[in-house]
Amino acid sequence: MGDVVRAPWDAYFVTGYDTCSEVLRGRNWLAPDFAWQERQPDPERWQAAATQEMTKTLSRLNAPEHTCQRRSLGNLFDRSTIERLTPLVEEHATRLLDDLADKLRWGEADFVSIVSEQLPISTIGSWLGIPPEDHAHILEITHNQVHAQELLPTRSQLAVSAEATLQLRAYFTELVAHRRAHPGNDILTGWIHHWDAREPDRATADEILYRLTMFVTIASLETTATLLSAMVDLLLREPSRWEWLAANPGHIDAAVDEVLRYDPPIHINTRVAAEDTVLAGVPIAKDSMVHVMYGAANHDPRRNPDPDAFDIRRRGTHLTFGGGVHYCLGAALARLEARTLLTELLKRFPTLRTVAPADYASRLVFRRIVSLGVAA
Template structure:
């Protein structure tokens, strides 16, 4: 697999490749398609406008540079009525941390705080006990034959972790998880009208839920993060209604970020573990490889395959002219298989030196990266310690997405 010396700058030339990405086969295994995209050049025109970036180094450059911006609220409004960017769910997301540019981004990120060492230590106890409980349920189901790891563990651990931390009632977790699955469509590469409608409805319900939560925590403050964010925003914003809305946007962002991508990381990691007996034996015999196994999962098949940015000014990116306000789509899933960055990139190797963009980069580096790594490492350690080797029963089905990967099932059995 190599990169063409002379890029093929023809929008029609890549249209068929992106059409294939949107098929069930393309979503199940997009990597041969990524190889073809890589062969066309580091930066190529996207069929629908804007550009697509496939090389690791150029993706990394864009993510780290202040010359590339998030498609924020003002940018979305400039796209005009009737576009996907003016859907109500898209407009709502434009107020969250992930879509903010400086100086707004710095202000909100400071208000959010970070998952510092003491917080991670407290959460790790919850993750460990929850993982034990979920693996008990998995073991019980395996006695009767096969079990769906995605349903029993992969989707349960993230919602239990973030739900407990935020102090959300456990009875609400299943509905919040489903709403998250629907809401993420507005952040897809090319969402359909029906997907946007589902996202709009989910976003409206999430807003109602979390605004009520903020109101309740204001009336009955506790030691939870939501109560602390209310105190922080009261010191930053004189208008109480605006302060409450700022807290809501922060809680919404944390929930969406913590559930969708972490669940996918956990399930993909386990798929890579059970589909190859040698991998299970390797990490079981060498538990010190657990962190490397997690990092290689994030490179090999990251939860997010596409990250979008817009140009702050006219520029030239790897020989391609980009106009101010034009969007570039960073094909992270392809960049992680770039042979210019990784030798033998299609081989899963937990001994490989970590280098990936799964948590983005620059000022938008993922706030919850320590939490995602914590959940994945604890789960993997307890899986190999508590259970005999598992085997894959059938290939999983994939959700109809390109940017945000999601395994709908992971059916396993005792080997």
Template sequence: MIASADSPFANSSPSPAGFGSALALLGRQQPVVFDEAMGAPLVLRYRDVAAALRDTATFSTRFYGMGPMAGVMISQDGEEHSRQRRIHNRFFSASASRRYAEMVRPLAERTFRPLAGRPGAELMSEAIAYYPMTVFLNLLGVPDDLGHQGLIWVREVMAWLASPMNPEFAEPGGRAFQEMSDYITGLVERERVTPGDNLLGEIIKAHLDEGGYTPEAVTVAVVGLLLGGFETTIQLLAGTLVSLLLHDEAMRRVRADPSTMDAAFDEALRWASPTAGLYRLVLRDTEIAGTPIAAGGMVYLAIAAAHFDADAFAEPESFIMGRRGTHLGFGIGAHYCVGAPLARIEARAALSVLLDACPGLRLDPDRPLAFRYGARGFVQHGTDTLPVLTA
């Protein structure tokens, strides 16, 4: 067993690779080990994590469906999950995604272009932390002034989801979910009259086309996207920037050829691992790497550890764009992140504008970084601050 004080989940590192590397080291010694800080066995090897993510009959997401969260796609299995995913795929079609990209670029300009010509900045608080919420609200046609309240709602709901059995988080989380849902349902009912070319209009049309439209169903889809993509996008962007700033050759490649950005994001999703891992409810007695796992308990699939498994990735400590191997940053199998296309759209626009606006961008050597699990009060792995010199 790993005591709480010794858990990598309780420590920080100056490198975004430190967390996953420390977990993978544990995995080489013991592929499944109970972590007191996380309250569950950690599954630490790539092949075991990937297999469990694919095996929804044994390792379930049903626990997400408590109370008002019962309808969200991640809590569904079987045909209902497939039906909801078909609907989501419609509003992330190639043509819809191109329209979203056109809408997002001006928002990235508005957020990151003002950094040009300044001597330095704290990128997290000054730009990155509010950028995904700005994008999401604009895609929905929601006034920007909801952003602060939206952040409060998301933070309280995510705290509840991270500790679903903790009564301290259940009451405020459930209340925040209901308030957020009520607000979005009002937007849906107004948009239903004349669905537009924005994200909300596409979600409504997708539900109408599949014959499953209700204001509540559309609201659940919108809330699911917001909860699933908000903080992950923040830490994806922060992790990618730090990864590039720590690797001069990778930064030169991205600046010279913007088409390599996706390769940078993919390697940052592995090397900096914004998604530390995922809980799963065990539905039937099973065994992982020789360790018996009883039905009714929880396991934690440590994605960050899997990303530094040398059996899955050659030279895992190195940041190598275009490397072979499939990262698990967006999951794998039936519950692969449906919002991944939007996260990439947001990240491409932000990175493109920022690198163009700040050709001298570099880390501030006098303000060391600290990457940790639970950054900014969320369940992602990342950083609270990102101090840089911009000129």
């Protein structure tokens, strides 16, 4: 149908790899921020509490606000940080796979609830100092809040997201206040020092700190959990593939990238035209929404030949982590968690198999595997 296809509503789907990349990296394409939302004719959709709250986070900010907050984070997961986090991720992966082994002795087990949802919250929780006893609560409200980021959320979904948003605000505001009163040698304490020095108004600094901490946490949970679940599901669909990768661990990174290409955790991202423009030969008016289709872009045969084949030796390319100023902050951490987990799984569970298809939540934007039954 083309690289740019008119949506049933006042927007466009962008499907081709190069065209999606152009939107993600181009200065003429902006995140749908407050200024854009105020110009829309359907205020109920954009004034929902959860939508308003997410519009204050990095993913919905444009320059100069986005530039300021992003710089405060620095290169969040640079090489030295990943090196420091590696033993921690390995420790959590070992503990969770011990739990999986215990469950598998009695038969089948749900890989999602035991491993793939737990590794991201354990990792980010340790890094930010979120107490382990709070992990289940954070996971629950994250699952509920994400409805507001769907393409066309219903009124009931927005209500669920609104309640979850209130809980997220309460939790992370308290976390920042507690860390301010009890500073430590951790990343959140560093952010507090940075914003206290930069922002003379304490209330404003605390608001920024709450949003940064909340966003970094929830952005790293469902997406990484879905990557880990999809990785196991896709690799186990052919037992010979699992066996080959166990015998050829040098291809683990390539296998992770093929999972990211084949079924990205986020399928759609939205941008708006900063001015009247033409995209792939299609005139786009200022303020029009374009929905960047990550899954379609990754399956563009002009970029990845035979794109619907899952091939762990492909070494193809993908846009799963986005591009431009909004490139995913946690890309290196997600890769670390996937690589570490897959390495240990192949060593410890050579006969692992799925006993039921992956159960996906009914979503368009944020993919989520709800359960994945496995046995050994």
